Amino acid sequence: xxxxxxxxxxxxxxxxxxxxxxxxxxxxxxxxxxxxxxxxxxxxxxxxxxxxxxxxxxxxxxxxxxxxxxxxxxxxxxxxxxxxxxxxxxxxxxxxxxxxxxxxxxxxxxxxxxxxxxxxxxxxxxxxxxxxxxxxxxxxxxxxxxxxxxxxxxxxxxxxxxxxxxxxxxxxxxxxxxxxxxxxxxxxxxxxxxxxxxxxxxxxxxxxxxxxxxxxxxxxxxxxxxxxxxxxxxxxxxxxxxxxxxxxxxxxxxxxxxxxxxxxxxxxxxxxxxxxxxxxxxxxxxxxxxxxxxxxxxxxxxxxxxxxxxxxxxxxxxxxxxxxxxxxxxxxxxxxxxxxxxxxxxxxxxxxxxxxxxxxxxxxxxxxxxxxxx
Numbered sequence: 001x002x003x004x005x006x007x008x009x010x011x012x013x014x015x016x017x018x019x020x021x022x023x024x025x026x027x028x029x030x031x032x033x034x035x036x037x038x039x040x041x042x043x044x045x046x047x048x049x050x051x052x053x054x055x056x057x058x059x060x061x062x063x064x065x066x067x068x069x070x071x072x073x074x075x076x077x078x079x080x081x082x083x084x085x086x087x088x089x090x091x092x093x094x095x096x097x098x099x100x101x102x103x104x105x106x107x108x109x110x111x112x113x114x115x116x117x118x119x120x121x122x123x124x125x126x127x128x129x130x131x132x133x134x135x136x137x138x139x140x141x142x143x144x145x146x147x148x149x150x151x152x153x154x155x156x157x158x159x160x161x162x163x164x165x166x167x168x169x170x171x172x173x174x175x176x177x178x179x180x181x182x183x184x185x186x187x188x189x190x191x192x193x194x195x196x197x198x199x200x201x202x203x204x205x206x207x208x209x210x211x212x213x214x215x216x217x218x219x220x221x222x223x224x225x226x227x228x229x230x231x232x233x234x235x236x237x238x239x240x241x242x243x244x245x246x247x248x249x250x251x252x253x254x255x256x257x258x259x260x261x262x263x264x265x266x267x268x269x270x271x272x273x274x275x276x277x278x279x280x281x282x283x284x285x286x287x288x289x290x291x292x293x294x295x296x297x298x299x300x301x302x303x304x305x306x307x308x309x310x311x312x313x314x315x316x317x318x319x320x321x322x323x324x325x326x327x328x329x330x331x332x333x334x335x336x337x338x339x340x341x342x343x344x345x346x347x348x349x350x351x352x353x354x355x356x357x358x359x360x361x362x363x364x365x366x367x368x369x370x371x372x373x374x
Contacts, residue, residue, distance in 0.1 A: 009035045009043060017317065017360075019047070026054035102153050108136055111152040113162040115141075116250060118284070123152060136284075137253055141165050171241075181246045234269030236260065244272035250284035251305070259283050259302040263367050266336040268305065275325050278309035280362070291358060297366075298340070304366030315362050317344040326363060338365040 012033075019030040032045035048056050104110045104124055108117035110133065117123040118135035126132045130149030133142065138161065142150045145160035152158060162183070169179035180193050236255045239245065245268060247255060254260055260282055271277055286299035286306075298304035308314065311321035326343045340352040342364035347353035 006035050009033055009037045024056075026056060027051045108133070108138075111138075111158045112155045113158040115152060115158055115161060116253075117152065118253075136250075137165070140253075140256075175243070178243060178246070182252060184248075234265050236265060239265055239269055239272075242269065242272050244276045246276075246278045246309075248278070248280045251279050251282045254282040254284055254302060260305075261301070261303040261367055263336040264303060264305055264365070267332060267338060267365060270332060270336065271307075271325065274328060275310050275321065276312060277307050277325075279305050280308040281306040298368070299366070301369070303368070304340075304364060307363040307365070308361065310363070315344065317360065322363060329365070336367075339368045340364070340366040342366075 014032060016030075019032070022029045022031075027048065027050045029049070030047040032047065034044040035042065037043050050056065101112055101114060102110065104117075104120035108119045108121075108123035109115070110117065110123040115133070115138040116136040117133045117138045122135040123133050123138075125134055127134075131142075131151065132149070133139075133152035138152055141161035141164050142152075142157065144164035145157045147156060147160075150157050166176075166179045166183055169182045170176050171179075236258060240247070240252060240255055255265070264282070268277075268279065281299065282305050283299050283302045286297060286304075288296060288300050290297050299306075307325075310319065310325050313319050313321055315322040322343070323345065326341070326345060329338060329341055332338070340354070341350075342354050342356070342359040342362070344355060344360050346355040
């Protein structure tokens with residue numbers, strides 16, 4: 001007797017938070033689906049999270065097709081006996097060989113080192129002297145090579161600008177992991193850069209790599225920090241120098257150019273006295289209007305910030321560190337207590353402490369215009 005066939009996979013939505021997590025010797029695994037479809041005899045999908053340096057199984061061959069999608073990190077794979085490396089972005093532009101790096105995108109990101117000019121129009125602009133690209137982070141560092149004309153599409157200029165920015169952010173204490181983080185506020189990016197440097201024989205990168213494998217942005221809370229600036233007296237400059245905060249490049253520009261509201265600066269400094277955080281967005285890169293409305297977002301006026309990591313962990317409903325910060329915001333001094341908070345959780349009795357699909361991986365803090373009462 002032939003066993004009954006399995007039911008076909010229907011149209012469905014998978015919720016990451018409800019997927020069962022199965023620990024494995026090398027990390028963990030989440031099953032997605034394993035059944036026939038309307039066009040396939042069988043379709044199987046799963047998510048594997050690997051610990052650094054591990055492999056899910058030894059190299060092998062099978063007759064079926066297989067596709068791997070990298071969400072974060074870097075993966076070394078062997079295909080037909082050839083070792084290859086797969087990574088998100090493959091660290092900027094594959095040493096300038098990626099043609100897509102020379103097409104402006106995401107508010108003027110362009111060139112072999114993917115600097116940002118503030119807008120695609122500013123990135124394309126060429127003046128009478130032959131300089132190309134104006135504004136944003138690129139506008140601050142574009143003359144670093146000393147070889148005019150200065151162009152975003154010239155490796156000589158962008159590499160020199162990147163070196164100057166990283167050296168400046170590292171400071172006299174040579175905090176290279178922090179400097180790389182400020183170049184791109186992704187932990188996986190920092191590890192990938194240091195690993196590649198180590199493979200190229202840069203011995204100094206090996207020590208930094210060991211420190212940064214699971215390294216937080218700053219020393220543990222028990223260790224003294226470089227500078228502690230009281231929240232009430234914090235300035236944009238002290239905020240950028242605070243080792244407990246990592247800013248995405250565009251957010252750092254917003255702070256440096258005075259776009260952030262004074263109350264927001266004080267609040268972020270207050271949070272940094274209690275947690276290590278990553279601020280991914282202030283104004284630049286955020287839509288003008290609140291999603292689905294014609295209401296202008298507080299981000300547009302520099303009165304809001306998006307926090308994506310707390311104490312080295314991504315914001316999520318299951319993050320104890322993020323939940324602690326969310327709870328502590330209730331006790332922030334009234335002078336800079338946020339008017340609105342978006343997070344994976346909502347608070348009864350606080351109508352502007354909201355949660356929705358867009359707040360499951362972030363904590364949003366925002367302020368109304370001065371004098372506005374709701």
